[in-house]
């Protein structure tokens with residue numbers, strides 16, 4: 001991978017060492033150009049106007065959805081554009097028609113965005129079973145098997161831990177869910193920008209991720225929904241379908257109509273999403289439009305399409321290899337610093353991991369480490385609980401961790417600079 005060439009697309013890096021891409025990535029020039037070109041050359045609303053300019057905007061916005069679905073191997077499903085992973089997960093939590101006593105299984109490793117939406121459902125009588133990971137962030141598949149019972153409707157799990165960097169066994173969990181007739185939602189916010197993720201391999205029903213963590217604009221996120229054929233899924237699927245009717249209380253809804261994916265009600269109702277409206281109800285469109293009521297964030301969606309083009313041009317496997325090489329170097333260096341502890345899989349660990357590395361230095365708070373790096377050398381890292389308070393409590397990390405996270409534009413020199421700074425900080429602590 002030609003990192004220097006890539007870096008020329010990110011002028012912001014000229015005087016900055018950015019190691020916080022797990023929070024949000026930087027934006028390359030071609031993505032900025034795609035966003036600006038919408039505003040400069042063909043701005044119009046989408047899904048509405050018949051004039052040529054509106055048709056161009058509509059086509060570009062539609063193309064972006066297709067590109068995103070193709071990027072995850074999910075051409076036959078529906079990529080719905082949301083603002084972020086959080087909204088995508090909430091859409092599923094609010095859109096499935098739950099019954100009192102239904103059970104959801106998740107893990108203690110989750111970001112709040114993949115925990116709180118399920119916790120809220122306790123108010124309507126949902127049981128939430130939370131599986132605890134070990135210190136390395138691994139979950140035991142036997143625990144998952146045990147947690148799934150006849151009442152379980154959904155398993156919600158992240159693919160790559162934003163706090164410890166551990167990769168979770170998505171394919172195995174997908175297989176278990178399929179065998180047990182349970183829906184599977186994968187939070188791919190941290191994996192998809194950095195490694196090949198294929199919904200067919202994983203066999204998930206919902207894939208949630210953030211465009212803004214994969215070189216896209218802020219305000220871009222995705223919920224990919226599996227396309228299902230009537231009755232083929234399992235009992236769970238048929239049950240959800242029947243319930244959809246009553247939850248909408250719309251007499252005129254066509255009971256035979258399939259949505260663009262699994263049976264899921266939209267979060268918002270309003271303009272742009274309807275097929276027909278009657279005195280006492282409405283039917284909503286197939287595909288993504290049914291889930292994107294109101295004027296969407298058009299430029300963010302088009303920018304996300306450009307981000308997918310950018311990543312595809314470089315090759316996601318190349319991105320992954322580059323990041324893993326940097327991660328190995330970083331872990332090896334951290335291993336040699338006295339008083340510094342890595343949380344999650346370290347230098348010699350066989351546990352599969354990504355380029356998110358958490359650590360602490362004896363005698364210093366994570367925020368202090370981050371502030372020192374910033375002030376001394378313009379190095380940006382994240383510090384704190386990383387929206388994983390239950391996990392931090394479980395691990396006994398009251399103040400959280402310091403976290404460096406890597407992406408395609410980072411270099412060996414930047415890693416060395418970080419290590420040099422940390423060595424000095426640890427010596428002074």
Ligand code: PMP
Nearest residue numbers: 084085086111113158162189210
């Ligand atoms: N899940 C994981 C694993 C994450 O790392 C994040 C972002 N840190 C989210 C969900 C939430 O993403 P967003 O803020 O884009 O909604």
